[in-house]
Amino acid sequence: MFAIARSKTHFISMEKRLEQLPKLSKETLPETRKYFKMLKKRTPKNLDVVMKELHEDEFKKTDCLSCGNCCKTTSPIFIEKDIQRISKHLKMKEHNFIDQYLERDQDDFMVLRTAPCSFFDATDNSCFIYDVRPKACSEYPHTNRKKFIQITDLTLTNTEVCPAAHTIIENLKKRIPLHYNKKVKRS
Ligand code: SF4
Numbered sequence: 001m002f003a004i005a006r007s008k009t010h011f012i013s014m015e016k017r018l019e020q021l022p023k024l025s026k027e028t029l030p031e032t033r034k035y036f037k038m039l040k041k042r043t044p045k046n047l048d049v050v051m052k053e054l055h056e057d058e059f060k061k062t063d064c065l066s067c068g069n070c071c072k073t074t075s076p077i078f079i080e081k082d083i084q085r086i087s088k089h090l091k092m093k094e095h096n097f098i099d100q101y102l103e104r105d106q107d108d109f110m111v112l113r114t115a116p117c118s119f120f121d122a123t124d125n126s127c128f129i130y131d132v133r134p135k136a137c138s139e140y141p142h143t144n145r146k147k148f149i150q151i152t153d154l155t156l157t158n159t160e161v162c163p164a165a166h167t168i169i170e171n172l173k174k175r176i177p178l179h180y181n182k183k184v185k186r187s
């Protein structure tokens, strides 16, 4: 989960966005895949700047506490420092924390055993360990990441989970359309 909510006023619209997201993301997926392929071939120099702007604009309007879809459906990766910090916070030994909550995925990353996340509070979509949450949670959906072009595959997946990420990418397509992208010169 990216950020603390600013208000509850987007609750109904977020409900609708989440309801529409599976169908919408399925429809846009082939086009987005093609778009990212083109973008990789000719990456505009200002891509990270544009992404940062689009990300900030979208998260000014997005209330993560009315959503929580990332925490409900996916797992962050837990790196060593996350495990140390969170187990200390929970006053647990690291190996007990790992045994209780984590497992290795097929890529050998430490991930949650269950979804929704064990630290997710379904009563208000908040996080029990918000202040010490994994780095991957604090950076999710990574749409303002430097060298964004390197994480387009991950972003494709995230557009199916995160309504904000989906909107950001749709806005990116408008901001840097393919026909424009074809004309971008490397210099
Ligand atoms: S640790 Fe917190 S922010 Fe991360 S997935 Fe779990 S509930 Fe969400």
Ligand code: SF4
Pocket (backbone or CB within 6 Å): 001, 002, 003, 062, 063, 064, 065, 067, 068, 069, 070, 071, 140, 141, 161, 162, 163, 164, 165
């Ligand atoms: S899925 Fe996206 S909008 Fe929803 S809580 Fe997670 S980061 Fe926020």
